Amino acid sequence: MLIQLAGSFAAVAVLVAVAAWAKIAKPMSPLSDxxxxxxxxxxxxxxxxxxxxxxxxxxxALARSGASALVLCEVGDGYAAxxxxxxxxxxxxxxxxxxxxxLADVAAPRARLAFDAWPPAGAR
Amino acid sequence: MDPxxxxxxxxxxxxxxxxxxxxxxxxxxxxxxxxxxxxxxxTMASLAMGLGSNVAGLITGGLAFAATVWVxxxxxxxxxxxxxxxxxxxxxxxxxxxxxxxRLSHERRFWWAAHVNHHSSQHYNLSTxxxxxxxxxxxxxxxxxxPLAFLGFPPAMLAIQKGISLVYQFWIHTEAIRRMPRxxxxxxxxxxxxxxxxxxxxxxxxxxxxGILIVWDKLFGTFQPELDEETPRYGIxxxxxxxxxxxxxxxxxxxxAKDLAGARSPREVVGYLFGAPGWSPxxxxxxxxxxxxxxxxxQAKRDAPDVAA
Numbered sequence: 001m002l003i004q005l006a007g008s009f010a011a012v013a014v015l016v017a018v019a020a021w022a023k024i025a026k027p028m029s030p031l032s033d034x035x036x037x038x039x040x041x042x043x044x045x046x047x048x049x050x051x052x053x054x055x056x057x058x059x060x061a062l063a064r065s066g067a068s069a070l071v072l073c074e075v076g077d078g079y080a081a082x083x084x085x086x087x088x089x090x091x092x093x094x095x096x097x098x099x100x101x102x103l104a105d106v107a108a109p110r111a112r113l114a115f116d117a118w119p120p121a122g123a124r
Numbered sequence: 125m126d127p128x129x130x131x132x133x134x135x136x137x138x139x140x141x142x143x144x145x146x147x148x149x150x151x152x153x154x155x156x157x158x159x160x161x162x163x164x165x166x167t168m169a170s171l172a173m174g175l176g177s178n179v180a181g182l183i184t185g186g187l188a189f190a191a192t193v194w195v196x197x198x199x200x201x202x203x204x205x206x207x208x209x210x211x212x213x214x215x216x217x218x219x220x221x222x223x224x225x226x227r228l229s230h231e232r233r234f235w236w237a238a239h240v241n242h243h244s245s246q247h248y249n250l251s252t253x254x255x256x257x258x259x260x261x262x263x264x265x266x267x268x269x270x271p272l273a274f275l276g277f278p279p280a281m282l283a284i285q286k287g288i289s290l291v292y293q294f295w296i297h298t299e300a301i302r303r304m305p306r307x308x309x310x311x312x313x314x315x316x317x318x319x320x321x322x323x324x325x326x327x328x329x330x331x332x333x334x335g336i337l338i339v340w341d342k343l344f345g346t347f348q349p350e351l352d353e354e355t356p357r358y359g360i361x362x363x364x365x366x367x368x369x370x371x372x373x374x375x376x377x378x379x380x381a382k383d384l385a386g387a388r389s390p391r392e393v394v395g396y397l398f399g400a401p402g403w404s405p406x407x408x409x410x411x412x413x414x415x416x417x418x419x420x421x422x423q424a425k426r427d428a429p430d431v432a433a
Contacts (some may be wrong), residue, residue, distance in 0.1 A: 008175050015147070045419060106376075106378040108366075
């Protein structure tokens, strides 16, 4: 059984190495305003955006929709999205150009978004 | 044939094929011969889940096997492993059982917690097929196969047919194959049908639960064809935001525990455990049904003629 387990580990290592070598992840580029809006429309159909702020590194975005903050953050070559109360986003910790959001979700506990300033002008 | 010990395990025999097929899919995608995307950390998470699933199976498999043997010893009929009709019968009955197991695993949160990991990748490639559960044994979904043992199908026969089903379902986890011949698509589960099953587009949620035969979905009203105008977006309604395999394996269980800790009545306990995934006492969270309803309402609004015009 140990031999079988060692063989399985070796096979996993080989497959991961081959996947890394191939470089066939989905092509990712920094989020644009239009792309962020399209992703948010997929994630939160029917929600109207009152404001949208793209992270300075293009790896996420935060939008206001009424009393909610819609959070979008990059995960590998995809995205995860959550909504939290807008007031919570406004009062989130902002240090060294990084906004740290508590998403209160076991599957996505926190999000970190890079901004020049927070809250940005007009966000309140 | 020994009714208690399968002479071979289809899954073990297929492992070299799994490895070679994944390498082939990656290589063909690398040289742009087929469509496939592999993200390294995602691939590592999927394969680690597969490996861990085998280890978890060693721990809980004994109980499932003992229960199957006990039920079989109290069987209603004697079904010979050597009869062709018995293999034909178990093919259909096991596949029907798989359909209901799979449907339950999506539509009730307790079993979704054990199954969600398989859907947590935002990719759909052959490595996703190996992203298997660590907690299926604990969730006791194996109990759904006990009626077949009670009917008289020997445990070895059940093990072989379950293995065949699992091996069949490996190759359908791919974007490399667009459509199979029409007759095949009509009868069997295919990459196209299963892409829909893995999609998180509201229109595609909770459909195509088939194992080998897609006819069960057509029979029970859960069939949804893949539409050219709607490309599947893979993953779960609320995607994970990292590749930690402990989170992949246990996040929904942790979510259940958190909800139960805050439950204020037996009704809430039952709802959080056995309601649809996303159930909440005040209806503030989304279930597949509410997401579909929202999507349908949006579509209706879009399609409605402009009355002001």
